[in-house]
Amino acid sequence: MNDKKADIFNYGRELFSSKGFKDTNVSEITKMAGIGVGTFYNYYSSKEKLFMEIFLEENVKLKKRIMESIDLDGDPLKVVNELMFLNVSGMNSNPILREWYNRDVFSKLEQHYRQENGIKYVDFLYNSFVELVKKWQVEGKMRDDIDCEFIMAIFAALINIDTHKEEIGIEYFPHILDYLAEFVIKGLTDYQK
Template sequence: MEDKKAEIFRCGKELFSSKGFKDTNVSDITKLSGIAVGTFYNYYSSKEKLFLDIFMAENEQLKKNIMTSVDFNETPSKLIKRLMELNISGMKANPILKQWYNTDTFGKIEQLYREENGVQSVNFLYDDFIELIRTWQKNGKMRNDIDCNLIMAFFTALINLDTHKEEIGIQYFPQLLDYMADFIMDGLLDNSHK
């Protein structure tokens, strides 16, 4: 049974990577994996659910790669900028994660995630970074009068700016992200930790 689920996952990943979410359908996935359409539904309730599982796995791998490639001895300000830079470039380089920039597709996936995990759930893209924020707060490197989830919301909003650069004005990127990161970090750190 697990072999069939793994094969559906593998074929879904291959097709979502090459054709995108919108242009891939369940019958494409089942044809490539050599199973019946009904069998697909024994493992996944929808194409969106399969894509969410693949997206989450790819996102987890990106986060692991990022966390092993940064210097945690950097100042919080430099480290946050580096984490955001690696996250954005990693998402743009990965055909699955790149779907984040397709607001129609990602809206469906985010809605499914929130239905499964609750409306109050923390943004699932950045959960791993919360521990870093908590550590900085505990060590007095970052303000601890602001909830760490709210701090993560600042960074989520900052990354979301990149998905709206055409609306804001593409001529302002990436400088806008740099300045916004500086402004946010200035508000979160005391002068001795910048």
């Protein structure tokens, strides 16, 4: 039983990676898995549900690799810049995570997934970094008069700006993101009580 679900998941990942979300259909996944379409729905209520499970797993793997690859004891500005750079480059290099930038597709997927699973399952952008923010607050490296969850929302907003780079202007975008990150971090670290 678990083998069928794993097959659906793995073949789904393979097809979503090669064809994208829009151009992949359930019948292709089930054909590769050697099962009937009806069997697919015993494990996943929709193509969107399968994709979001795969997306979330890929996202967790990326965040884990990022957290393991950087010096978390460094200066917060340097750490956040490195986190943002590695996150954006990691998402751009993974065809499944790259769907995040296809706002047409992803906003519909996210809405569908939220309706089925609740908001807590989609709030995945930087929650893995909350412990780091708490640590910086305890060490006096970051403001402790601002709730760490609110700080996480600020970081998520910085990442979400990436989905609007065409509107901002491609020629300015990388520098704007760098400056905004610098301004935010300085505002969170350079303060007087």
